[in-house]
Amino acid sequence: KNQVEQSPQSLIILEGKNCTLQCNYTVSPFSNLRWYKQDTGRGPVSLTIMTFSENTKSNGRYTATLDADTKQSSLHITASQLSDSASYICVVSARKEYGNKLVFGAGTILRVKS
Amino acid sequence: EAQVTQNPRYLITVTGKKLTVTCSQNMNHEYMSWYRQDPGLGLRQIYYSMNVEVTDKGDVPEGYKVSRKEKRNFPLILESPSPNQTSLYFCASSPSRVALVTDTQYFGPGTRLTVL
Numbered sequence: 001k002n003q004v005e006q007s008p009q010s011l012i013i014l015e016g017k018n019c020t021l022q023c024n025y026t027v028s029p030f031s032n033l034r035w036y037k038q039d040t041g042r043g044p045v046s047l048t049i050m051t052f053s054e055n056t057k058s059n060g061r062y063t064a065t066l067d068a069d070t071k072q073s074s075l076h077i078t079a080s081q082l083s084d085s086a087s088y089i090c091v092v093s094a095r096k097e098y099g100n101k102l103v104f105g106a107g108t109i110l111r112v113k114s
Numbered sequence: 115e116a117q118v119t120q121n122p123r124y125l126i127t128v129t130g131k132k133l134t135v136t137c138s139q140n141m142n143h144e145y146m147s148w149y150r151q152d153p154g155l156g157l158r159q160i161y162y163s164m165n166v167e168v169t170d171k172g173d174v175p176e177g178y179k180v181s182r183k184e185k186r187n188f189p190l191i192l193e194s195p196s197p198n199q200t201s202l203y204f205c206a207s208s209p210s211r212v213a214l215v216t217d218t219q220y221f222g223p224g225t226r227l228t229v230l
Contacts, residue, residue: 004156043118043204043221044157089156102219104149104156 002027004092004105012111017080021108023073023090031093035064035075038087038107047075047088080112116141118222120205126228127195135190135225137205145208146188147172147219148180150201157204163188195229202226 004025013019025033032051036044048057048064050073057064061078077084090105118139127133139146147162149172159172163182177199179191188207192199205222 041224043206043223045221046218049218102159104158106154106156 002092002094002101002103004090004103006088006090006105006108008108009106010109010111012113013080015080015082015112015114019077019080019110021075021077021088021090021110023075023092023105025071025073025090025092025103025105027071027092027094027103029095030068030071031095033064033066033073033093034091035062035073036089036091038089040086044089077110080110082112082114085110085112116220118205118207118220120203120222120225122225123223124226126230128230129196130194133192133195133227135192135203135205135227137188137190137222138186139188139205139207139220140186141207141209141220142185143207143220144185144210146182147206148178148188148190149204149206150174151204151224152201160190160203195227197229200227200229 007022034049035047037047038044047059047062050057050066052068055066063076066073087107087109089107092103094101121136144165148160149157151157158174160178161172161180163169166185169180169182182188203225206219208219
């Protein structure tokens with residue numbers, strides 16, 4: 001069964017600190033992996049997209065890594081800011097005959113406090 | 115501005131009273147989709163559409179209907195809402211499902227529905 005599991009469920013950190021969010025998946029056949037940021041009361045916004053051959057991708061202070069062998073990904077946030085408080089969703093795309101099927105993780109809720 | 119819009123943003127209704135949530139995108143995207151989001155669960159796909167007049171069931175289609183008469187609009191219809199359909203609903207679009215390999219899905223702002 002295609003599944004995406006994220007950890008931790010929630011996290012509180014101090015402003016300026018770094019943190020790492022984890023994503024493990026069992027989706028097959030793998031096509032790509034995305035990280036989304038979802039602010040409270042808003043729709044998810046794409047942060048990064050990685051295909052099988054990419055193992056690191058950065059977007060400003062966000063760096064995503066992918067290990068396709070162990071089926072794990074992480075999202076590292078550097079020098080956190082209050083505006084980073086949000087839910088972070090890992091989405092894995094399974095390759096299908098007529099396009100891709102997206103499988104969503106439940107998200108990690110990050111709270112950055114001053 | 116490129117965007118996906120949904121209306122209404124908030125809705126409280128009663129069991130059995132038909133309702134429609136509208137979704138519109140101005141990016142000429144072929145692919146549109148509806149999701150529901152519940153606490154502790156990931157986004158789950160309700161229905162999707164690969165193009166005008168082409169719709170198909172997602173993972174949780176029971177109790178919902180959709181239509182795609184025009185490229186830009188993809189309304190979600192609840193013929194007889196029930197309390198278990200209380201949820202946060204998102205509409206999303208992307209240029210093409212086939213090209214979903216690296217396409218970004220653009221999400222609407224969400225509609226919070228409460229069925230009493």
